[in-house]
Amino acid sequence: MTPVPPPAMLDITCLRRVRPWGGDPVDIAMDAGTITAIAPAGTAPIGVREFDGRGLLALPGIVNAHAHVDKSWWGLRWQSYGGEGSTEGRIRHERAEREALGIPSFERSAHVLREFVRHGTTAIRTHVDVDDGIGLRGIEAVEQAAAAYEGALDVRIVAFPQDGILRRPGVLDLLRDAAGRPSVDRIGGLDPATIDRDPVGQIDAITALAADTGVGIDIHLHDPAELGAFQIELLVDRAARLGLQGRINIAHGFAVAQLEPARRRDLLQAMSDVGVTMTTVAPLRLPQLPLAELDEAGVRFAFGTDGIRDLWSPYGTGDTLGIAWQYARAAGIVRDDDLLRVVQLATSAAAWSVGRDTHDLVEGARADIVLVDAENPQDALVRTPERALVVAGGRVLHVA
Numbered sequence: 001m002t003p004v005p006p007p008a009m010l011d012i013t014c015l016r017r018v019r020p021w022g023g024d025p026v027d028i029a030m031d032a033g034t035i036t037a038i039a040p041a042g043t044a045p046i047g048v049r050e051f052d053g054r055g056l057l058a059l060p061g062i063v064n065a066h067a068h069v070d071k072s073w074w075g076l077r078w079q080s081y082g083g084e085g086s087t088e089g090r091i092r093h094e095r096a097e098r099e100a101l102g103i104p105s106f107e108r109s110a111h112v113l114r115e116f117v118r119h120g121t122t123a124i125r126t127h128v129d130v131d132d133g134i135g136l137r138g139i140e141a142v143e144q145a146a147a148a149y150e151g152a153l154d155v156r157i158v159a160f161p162q163d164g165i166l167r168r169p170g171v172l173d174l175l176r177d178a179a180g181r182p183s184v185d186r187i188g189g190l191d192p193a194t195i196d197r198d199p200v201g202q203i204d205a206i207t208a209l210a211a212d213t214g215v216g217i218d219i220h221l222h223d224p225a226e227l228g229a230f231q232i233e234l235l236v237d238r239a240a241r242l243g244l245q246g247r248i249n250i251a252h253g254f255a256v257a258q259l260e261p262a263r264r265r266d267l268l269q270a271m272s273d274v275g276v277t278m279t280t281v282a283p284l285r286l287p288q289l290p291l292a293e294l295d296e297a298g299v300r301f302a303f304g305t306d307g308i309r310d311l312w313s314p315y316g317t318g319d320t321l322g323i324a325w326q327y328a329r330a331a332g333i334v335r336d337d338d339l340l341r342v343v344q345l346a347t348s349a350a351a352w353s354v355g356r357d358t359h360d361l362v363e364g365a366r367a368d369i370v371l372v373d374a375e376n377p378q379d380a381l382v383r384t385p386e387r388a389l390v391v392a393g394g395r396v397l398h399v400a
């Protein structure tokens with residue numbers, strides 16, 4: 001096992017000669033984790049801790065809006081995949097094998113966070129398993145791994161009932177306990193129809209808990225087509241009735257891409273009306289969420305890596321820009337404005353997913369910046385080059 005060293009963090013006050021979104025070279029000044037000024041290159045007052053960006057492309061830090069940082073075996077020797085193919089089979093396999101691999105633990109999560117940072121990630125929304133076997137231990141481990149970054153890396157937790165809720169007595173109480181922790185701003189759910197076999201029951205339970213405790217919801221919904229759409233309609237209804245507007249996210253939501261266009265248009269409009277958002281991991285063997293239709297309806301969405309190297313799948317590198325590439329490629333996106341939109345979805349337009357109004361290279365924004373050797377955002381997307389420098393909350397967390 002490779003031990004994970006504590007993150008090296010260096011406060012800086014100015015990034016010189018960088019090209020935000022591919023524009024002219026500027027100097028970006030920052031103080032106490034916030035961008036304080038952006039001025040033409042060479043004109044910012046000389047400060048103390050500066051970094052020369054050498055004309056590299058600057059983008060806002062990459063946002064991973066759907067991760068599972070508690071359950072990876074990153075940092076251990078290769079683990080041969082031994083699970084069954086179904087969701088239920090994978091849950092069983094994970095529960096049987098995780099303790100032997102030290103999952104969950106500070107070390108496991110620390111390795112994953114380090115990989116995310118290396119790939120330019122500065123803000124993360126991670127699901128963390130909560131069940132009758134590990135209770136809240138996974139959340140404690142992720143909190144500890146995140147704390148090593150002293151707030152520079154923005155880590156938000158979804159308490160995730162991976163093994164179901166209604167069918168596992170006590171899990172709803174665990175979710176209530178989790179919702180009381182400052183690190184947890186959402187509670188999760190999982191395929192209410194196929195896991196708990198009670199769509200109304202699970203959705204009523206989590207929406208009532210969210211309304212009662214003030215947290216949001218981020219529910220995994222793999223259920224397909226009309227079965228999935230029915231559950232989305234239930235969530236839309238509860239959002240309106242319980243005052244959860246803008247506080248419900250649907251992760252995966254494969255159903256949306258599987259409906260016929262008129263049905264999808266109406267569903268997206270209903271979601272938009274109550275601020276239901278979506279996150280996708282750009283699954284390779286399924287249709288992609290249609291970018292133009294979501295944008296037209298005003299349904300905000302963002303990308304995530306899903307779990308990486310875990311007991312669900314050996315795949316995943318921790319690169320959310322790579323997931324954006326996969327999305328664009330699989331969706332057949334080639335036009336410049338659409339490629340730019342995909343980069344925005346992985347960065348600035350994902351602000352909502354980490355509770356921000358603004359996440360961009362502008363004065364007053366959090367100083368979360370990634371530099372890459374690319375001509376423009378489109379070039380950065382199609383080549384996904386190495387991240388040359390990663391600044392989070394005004395601190396350099398990674399230099400290539």
Ligand SMILES: O=c1cc[nH]c(=O)[nH]1
Binds near residue numbers: 071220
């Ligand atoms: O439910 C899911 C789906 C993907 N990965 C997980 O860990 N859980």
